[in-house]
Amino acid sequence: MxxxxxxxxxxxxxxxxxxxxxxxxxxxxxxxxxxxxxxxxxxxxxxxxxxxxxxxxxxxxxxxxxxxxxxxxxxxxxxxxxxxxxxxxxxxxxxxxxxxxxxxxxxxxxxxxxxxxxxxxxxxxxxxxxxxxxxxxxxxxxxxxxxxxxxxxxxxxxxxxxxxxxxxxxxxxxxxxxxxxxxTVRLPRTSATASLPKEMAARGGGGMRALLGHRAMVQLCVLGFVLFFACYGQFESGLAAYGTEAAGIDPSTLGIALAANTAVIVVAQFVVLRLVERRRRSRVVASVGLIWALAWIIAGYAGLGHASQTMATAAFISTYALFGLGESMLSPTVAPLVADLAPDEMVGQYNAAFALVKQLALAVGPAVGGPMGAALHGPYIVTFVLFSLGVSVLALRLGRRLTPVQDQPSLAYTSRVVAVHKPEAVTASY
CATH class of the missing domain: 1.20.1250.20 (MFS general substrate transporter like domains)
Incomplete structure (x- = not known):
């Protein structure tokens, strides 16, 4: 740098x-x-x-x-x-x-x-x-x-x-x-966009079509939707409703649980970074799915396991902490992968598309999870255990579409060769 x-x-x-x-x-x-x-x-x-x-x-x-x-x-x-x-x-x-x-x-x-x-x-x-x-x-x-x-x-x-x-x-x-x-920021790289308007005009404004034709990016967006739906989309809606209704958690404990989530991220982020930055991204994300499945099972114990109130509260807080551990594994994995998949002239569109997927999940998550968490306690837990396991399956499938360097960027450090993955032709998706 x-x-x-x-x-x-x-x-x-x-x-x-x-x-x-x-x-x-x-x-x-x-x-x-x-x-x-x-x-x-x-x-x-x-x-x-x-x-x-x-x-x-x-x-x-x-x-x-x-x-x-x-x-x-x-x-x-x-x-x-x-x-x-x-x-x-x-x-x-x-x-x-x-x-x-x-x-x-x-x-x-x-x-x-x-x-x-x-x-x-x-x-x-x-x-x-x-x-x-x-x-x-x-x-x-x-x-x-x-x-x-x-x-x-x-x-x-x-x-x-x-x-x-x-x-x-x-x-x-x-x-x-x-x-x-x-x-005040002096961006060191501005040439990537210099010829974009002319290229976009030549293609008839087909930027979004090119993105949708990029199968690895589409799979990543599907994976991202499931990730955000199964975690962030439940924090302040379904999981909170489930905790207060099924587990009998005091509303003030929700603040403690969120604090535990943040504390795990702050404490563990750079420790986790050392563990994941030289490993395959697809396998790291698959591991997050397993950790979150465990978190949902523990939440199930809190609300459905007939434990004492103290044990139920501890289990519920542990659920949020495990979510934080998974989040700390995702942060150095998913966002850089979006950037590595994007052609230079479309980095903004790729980032915006992924942000849109996240926002959709955050909109749908509470609408689905809120009523389920409040009234359908058993089905709610089972549903999100399955969604978390789905994260693992989708991540491993995505890994088969990535180049070796995209999946494990540390390979480029020794080879000094960085593979650039361009979107497939738009016709490839048909």
Whole structure:
């Protein structure tokens, strides 16, 4: 990594951590703020959360092409400013229209920043250090979210709307800090997009068709959907409902479980990185599926095993901790693989497509898992044990489509040869 690349990477990681710190201030309290503090009701709060997710689904399909045409930097800055406006608006919103509009701005802004930041990390890294760069990003995001949530919890007071206005103000300030930091980044690589508009015009704008014709990327997107559906899509919906209804977990214990999840990620990330960065990515992801299957079985014991309340609580917290262990294995594996699969001129579109898959899973996950976790306890556990085992099967199948270097990047360090995997011709998928 050159000095310019190293300086750019440090600024990107610092800005990313600060924005995560700002998000941590408000994300856990958004529902309570709209429903109780502003007294707009549970229905409006649910609508605000839904709009927040839907805004991301609307903008992400267009984000990748903008990144590839204009570069990731203006997208990060624009997204951060948009999210800051949404945060300020949410902090003073006292009506349903104002809350919904603020949620649109906040959801759209945070959504477009994800693939743009991932593309900046790709541009400022090399295959030999990309795995560690994405692991560092994930570590700093979770550290920022955890610290932000912890401090925010000490500030919030349901009886004082001004305390929430302060939280949203801090969040907006952190987004503006990200915009300012990103604006100072000198990206070392800009030639990849120089000829893209002409090439895109020549192909008739077939970027998405090329992506859909890339079978390895399509398989990775399917795998990604199952990953996010079986884990992140259940944290604050199905698994929380199951814990309180089936296992009798006190609602306050949910905060402890989430803290355990974050703590495992923060403590284990770089230890795990040393263990996985020289192993085949497909097998690492397959191992995550087995770990998560065990986590769901332990959750089943907590709610269905007739254990004492203390044992049930310990088992439930252990479930979240095991999820964190799996997450720490995924962070240096999946995101770098998206980058390695992407042609240079389509890195933004590949990152945006994967972000869209994640957002879809986060939208579908609560809708499916919430009702099941609350009422169908046994089927809920069995369903997600099977989904976790499905992760292992899909990962091993994906491994057969990857080149040896894509599956195990450390092979390139000794051979000094990096294989580039281009998408199959679009006609290959028919």
């Amino acid at each position: 050159t000095r310019v690349m190293g300086a750019a990477m440090r600024r990107i990681q610092a800005g990313n951590a600060l924005s995560a710190f700002g998000l941590g201030f408000t994300v856990p309290y958004l529902y309570v703020y709209v429903a109780q503090v502003r007294d707009l009701g549970a229905g409006t709060a649910g609508a605000v959360l839904a709009v927040f997710a839907m805004a991301a689904l609307v903008v992400l399909p267009f984000t990748g092409r903008v990144i590839d045409r204009r570069g990731p930097l203006p997208v990060v800055v624009g997204g951060a400013v948009l999210a800051a406006a949404g945060a300020v608006g949410m902090g003073v919103a006292a009506s349903v229209p104002a809350s919904v509009l603020s949620a649109v701005l906040l959801g759209a802004g945070t959504a477009v920043m994800q693939p743009a930041l991932a593309t900046m990390i790709v541009w400022c890294s090399e295959p030999s250090n990309r795995t560690r760069a994405f692991a560092t990003q994930f570590f700093l995001q979770n550290l920022g979210l955890g610290i932000g949530g912890l401090i925010g919890g000490q500030i919030v007071d349901v009886g004082r709307p001004g305390s929430f206005t302060l939280l949203f103000g801090i969040e907006a300030a952190m987004f503006l800090v990200l915009a300012a930091v990103a604006g």
